Amino acid sequence: MLSQLNVEDILFIDIETAPQQPDFGELPEVFQQLWDKKSTYFRTDDQTAGDVYERAGIYAEFGKIICISAGVVTQKQGERFYRVKSFFDDNEKKLLSQFNDMLNKFMSHPERRICAHNGQEFDYPYIARRTLINGLPLPKSLDIAGMKPWEVKDRLIDTLQLWKFGDYKNYTSLNLLCAVFNIPTPKDDIDGSQVASVYYNDGEIDRIIRYCEKDTLAVTNLLLRYKGEEIIPMENMEVV
Structure with missing residues (x-):
């Protein structure tokens, strides 16, 4: 499969998410109750639902997308470049509408693919779920209900799944794989655990955007390393 992939036909994406509200106490009562029930699976006996609310961003039912970066590989005079565009807005519906329109246009060519790290477990379903929650139509490439697993994998590439080689027992982070393959790490400013704080407490969306864009380049370079x-x-x- 790797030898057949043309990286110039692939859209590399990454998303950044945050909890729906800056603080647990600002949630509607029904969602406070639902988060209390959800968080019992991972919080310790001495922790409350509010103590672990910063983790809500990883769940599409309790979080929201604050940035999506998407990039493609191009060539100029035989040298490869990476062009990336970010979609960000406090209005998640507007953000998703713009991104999904772009995604539908890009994927209108049958040879094109999407790629993300841990995309099958996180980015792809998160975008799809938040799209439906916001009352928007699913992008055609993410409307995968009823498709065979191999049909999904052919369209939605996941660098984590490629690295597993059929081993489903463990998760390998993008940061670790960057180190293994000597790829410059995107974690030179913030990491995923800090995104919600930077968004709500610091109000520095530009830092999150840069971090997200660097992540997509790291995924691109990881796939290039896989291909030798x-x-x-x-x-x-190049940011556009």
Whole structure:
């Protein structure tokens, strides 16, 4: 499969998410009760639902998307470059509408694919779920109900799944794989655990956008390493 992939036909994406509200106490009562029940599975006996509310962002039912970055590989005079565009807005419906329109246009060519790290477990279903919650039509490429598993994997590439080689017992982070393959890490400012705080407490969406964009380049370079090809240096990343 790897040898047949043309990286210039792939849209590399990453999403950043946050809890629906900056504080547990600002949730409607019904969602406070639902989060209390949900969080019993991972909080300790001495923790309350509010103590672990920062984790709500990883669940599409309790979180929201605050940024999606998407990039493609291009060539200029034989040298590879990476062009990336970010979609961000406090209005999640507007953000998703813009991204999904772009995604439908990009994927209108049958040879094109989408790629993310842990995309099958996180990015792809999260985008689809939040799209439906916001009352928007699903992008055609994420409308996968009834499709065979191999049909989904052919359309939605996941660098984590590629690394597993059929081993489903463990998770390997993008940061670890970047280190293994000597790829410059995108974790040079913030990491995923800090996104909600930077968004709500610091109000620095630009830092989150840059972090998200670097993540997509890291995923691109990881796939290039899988293919035995040279990575794209950070200075060849063009933000549009």
